[in-house]
Amino acid sequence: MSSIKKLSFYLILYSLSALPLLVIFYFLFFTNFPQTLYTDSIRNIYFDCVDFVSDKTVYRLKPGECPLNNIEFDTFISSDDNGYRNAKESTANDIIVIGDSHAHGFGVNDKETFSSILSRELGVEVLNLGMGSYDTVRELEALKQFSSDERFVVIQYCDNDYGGNKFFLKNSGVDYSNHIRRGWVSMAKQYFERKSRGFLEILKGVPKAIILTSSNSNYYDMSARNIDDEASVFASVLANYSKVLENKTIIIFESSGWGKNHPKFSIVFSSAISKVILEADVRVLNSYDFLDRSKYYFLDGHLNFEGHEKIAAVLGNMIRVEAR
Template sequence: MLRRGLIWAIVLLPAMIAGGLLLLIASAVLVIHITGDAEAFSRTAVSVQTLARDVYERQRAIWQAQIGCIEFDEVLFYKPRPGKCVFDNIEYSTVLTFDTHGFRQTSFPEWRGDDSPTRGRIVVLGDSQAMGWGVQDEETFGSILAKEYGFEVFNLAVASYGTARELLRLRKEFDLRKGDVVVIQYHPNDLRENLAFLKSGKLPARAPSDLARLAHTPQSYGVLQVSASIAFILKGKLMNTLFGDTGGEVASGKNQAEIFLDVIDHFPELAQARLVVCEVASFGEATAFAKDLKRLTEGRMSVLNPAWESSDFYRLDDHLNAKGHRRLANVIAATILSD
């Protein structure tokens, strides 16, 4: 019986491994197909769409990993380098322009004969969503607020910044005035950096050599590369199932809105401005942040909760597309102008 068991093991084990590899390759071929075919993607099961998005997230280019687009800052770690920065991925090909301060361009003289803003100043803070990851300069919600509503807009948002770093940049690089409107775009992944800031009132010290940690090489969509990504993703999901999420997130006993307000309290200069807060999560996924923030602030700031549509975001990339930026610009303008 032992000999028979060994024979079956010798026969079955290679067959199982071969079957697993074939399934992995077949999955990679399917992911490659629906990645390049929007109609096929829409007809595919949600679980396969999620896998395709997970693969894309591993394969894509990362804006802040492009050393020519950023420069070191001793307080902020990195910030945009003034000038133009080419940033491409499967669903878009863009050129991001940053002025001499490293703010995303929002003003274009050719738009109107009278180049003077008429409705006051808006300062945009946020991460990649507000910076305009995946859209052209004139397509960001900041640019639309400038062009179509007559505001003077300063876009200080930077990819991967949390609320604390956004406000540190505001304090360090912008002269806030009484009556300014400060728009803060929030994402759930701001939490970790906000918690780290609240521990010491500052961000971890960095050196120029630390920029190398941002290095990331986009991967091609070959069958082997995609198969490797799928294997890595499935391994991670299995580990999380067996041992729980080991992402290292710090438990604080507070919800994200409470932590956000704790960060805000470290910046008393905001008292002279009107605050408008809007969560833009990946693909517009709803969280409790806006509801909690409204309850906690009781009208002390404007909390926006746009009714996102799937067409406001890219199919694979979790960022707002041009349509989504326009929706957000209209919601912000309506809020500011209603008072």
């Protein structure tokens, strides 16, 4: 066999042997396969620490300490007597933060949430009413319950708020609450069933994750979002709670999973909000400009400590200017 044929033979042989590694490398770093497998089959959620309540917020956390450990973090979540993540209860707050698990601080410890950092940096009382899987409606219900004389309200929006917000606008309050309660009970049941299967659930999840896999370019593509309708629905929800927002400075920003924040969020949401009647000073930040993917956990998709630090810095700078 000639030297050229030998070289060609070995090149083909090495290429074939390296192919499985290249496929694995592609799925791990150029698709959403790791995130899909993790969220569907591995991630731990604090369902054990949840209590249902009779009001429109539907659920909160049990008072006390709740451990939450995952591949990328080991944390403890401390909840006050009202079920929200605050070191102490206060009826005199300068700032109230509402939002979902990003505001609540899923993935970081108590003192690492942007609410906690903001409180220390500004030397003011900040009440964190963020809660996992809340949509804007339940966030504003929480604000309505605990609002006092705060001057600033920070609203963290997530792209998955859209479904709950839209359902609320099309249905009665009772239907909305029942819908949320049924959904949460179903999710908890499925979660505990998956966890009971242990490692078998992970093995079962691999082919499913492969089927659902898409390239990163598609996964992070924003064009599929109906950002105009998201904004219109959000503004309509705000209008339903205009009374609790009166005479306050409202700061709104987006934090969606894995940093999939829309580049036109500020422009589109500001325009939609300007069309409803709100007796409030509304400011909309464009977090696409300051929250890139490095500020989120690779697998989990929630804000990491650096992400919370960045939000606290941006909010702190704005509030210092507004408070003058």
